[in-house]
Amino acid sequence: MASDRNIPGTFGYDLNFLNRYKETLVLSDSEGLAQVVIVPGWQARVMTSTAGGPDGFSFGWINYQLITSGTVNKHINAYGGEERLWLGPEGGPFSIYFQPGVKQEFSNWQVPPELDTVAFDLVLAGANRAAFTKNFRLVNYSGNILDVGIERTIELLGKEAIKQALGMEIPDSLRGVAYQSENVLINKGKNAWTKEKGMLSVWMLSMLTPSPEVTVFIPYKQGGEAESKPPVRDDYFGKVPADRLMVENGMIWFKADGKYRSKIGIPPDRAQKYAGSYDARNKVLTILWCDLPEGKREYVNSKWGDQENPFDGDVINAYNDGPVEDGTQMGPFYELESSSPAASLKPGESLTHRQRIFHFVGNEEQLSRITMKIFGLSLDEIKTRF
Template sequence: MNPFAADAAFLQKHHTDLVTLQDGEAQVLICPAYQGRIMTSTADGQTSYGWINRELIESGKFGPHMNAFGGEDRFWLGPEGGQFAIYFKPGVEFNGDNWQTPAPIDSEPFALVSKDDRSARFSKDFELTNYSGTKFSVGVEREIHLLRPEQIRMVLGADGVPMSDSLKVVGIESVNTLINKGKNPWTKEKGLLSIWILGMYNASPEATIVVPFQPGKGQAVNDSYFGKVPASRLIQKDSVAFFKADANQRGKIGVPPARAKNWLGSYDPGSQTLTLVTFTFDPKNREYVNSAWEIQKEPYAGDVANSYNDGPMKPGQPQMGKFYELESSSPAAALQPQGRLTHTHTTLHIQGDETQLDKIARHWLGVSLEEIVNAF
């Protein structure tokens, strides 16, 4: 059985409500029980791009802190840490023992509202309390679309690189809306929420993450999340950062709004797959929630785009899995009652002829395939 078919059979065994979107060889698997999460996809009917935590799913049990089921597009909310954190109870110390992903975005299902061959819609209403004691009445609407070839061409741009028949492509768009279902406005003084989309992909020894950024003043790449990333694993050249995607050492990077672009990606030479992620981003909006695990001087000086490479928490300890992440966030949501904020996150997996992949990488990531492959 090929890898994608094996993943589909495994997920179907454990989740009979699994939603499949399909257009020829391009397929997407979505799990309502895991918040309408895109678990994996394929462009050629064989390669499976999303990382799936089989051991955890097979156990049928929920663990403490976070249930890392996997999946290449999952819905989360920020901020993680700080005085407005929603992953820490009021007053506790910011440490791993006290860190807890809120159940509505971790272990509770989203309701499947509707589906057809190319799309699925989900919803969820719930309550949250942040570290400062502010209560939120939250509504979430989530739509997932399997993009048509003409929509993929629109994402890549008509003036970009024409899609060749030598390429296999799957494009997935998640449209995520946050709604203030309460009677009071959400204010900066009491804390704001943001939409946070994270994609977990299968790591490989030669895979490399590519994060382009704008020229300008100030720090372009923040690598202080879990301790400074060593130069052997993170390289900055001109207006791009290369970050290893081998899942051999834990590390995370982010780009602030003043320096961000709304594209990031990765390349795996083993499967000849170029992955591109793009998302809605207004460079004029500089207010993004800060997820640092501390009482913050600047709670709205967070990052727009992030990437994470998994590895052991400490030498000799186990790790979550062999995956890396590409992530995007919405701005902080200062919403009036019934106010809405929508964040769209689009993932493209393009597989095949390296000459064509090189043109796409140059256009959207600003570097050649050769530069990516030889970065480390």
């Protein structure tokens, strides 16, 4: 029988692959079933995880071709990874992805090295917890200097912590893995970060493996003040076709098959703390939870080019990869994303954004108990939406 290390799609294969190119750090439960692999050299991103040990399904999307090539690309090095830390905003007057004065188009877009190819420094490594730090300087599109400190801690959640986080017992027949990242953004400079000169945000992105049967589902608030804004922004890359996006009865449905480039966002007035996806082919349920501070908060606007309001951004995003105009494709993958509010920080002050990722695999009847508890949806409803 072939070793799990030789079977693509398994955690063992991916860990073995990553170890050939970068130093890795693995968090594991005592049974060796729930595992998370981190690459400190790529901003301490979680590259992938599993609920089934070395021969278990590998949940994160990894760009084998780019990593194998050893090439360092212009614009972005999309190594993959199911949780990476970026900072917003991506576009507009306070963007940190465009040099001052250039037109905000792809040929000028550049991910800062500290969010792309640079290592974060390891300060703590335990069996189920690791912590990293990094200090660096950014210049935004308006020419203002931002001295940044990042403190990032990733913790594997045990069964009791998962139960507490979701407010329910997880059936023993299901396999699961969950982790929490705590991401602290610090103003290390001498000047305050303001609406006039630009503020940053913590922006977490999870690259996951698509299939023809992946459906993303995101709840939104209804009634009261929430109704003053549409529940979803769907014009990031042109309007999303109706057969790929549905909005009804407090739920947004989004097709994530890796075949059509599209992105949606949920504004703070409509967002809730959860987003989910279900891969019916592989029977994988993924849940994202993020901090959603109470009260009126402003979020950075990442839209490229001119903006009416640089602080009219989204909390939760979902992205489906697909071919671009010339027919090439980076992935395929899909993403679930969360953002912190804009960081209005005086020198020395900090903002913390927490995110949790849960993956469950197994019997669909038992998985349906989780989706009913968290989202008020049966798995049958999710599977038959598209």
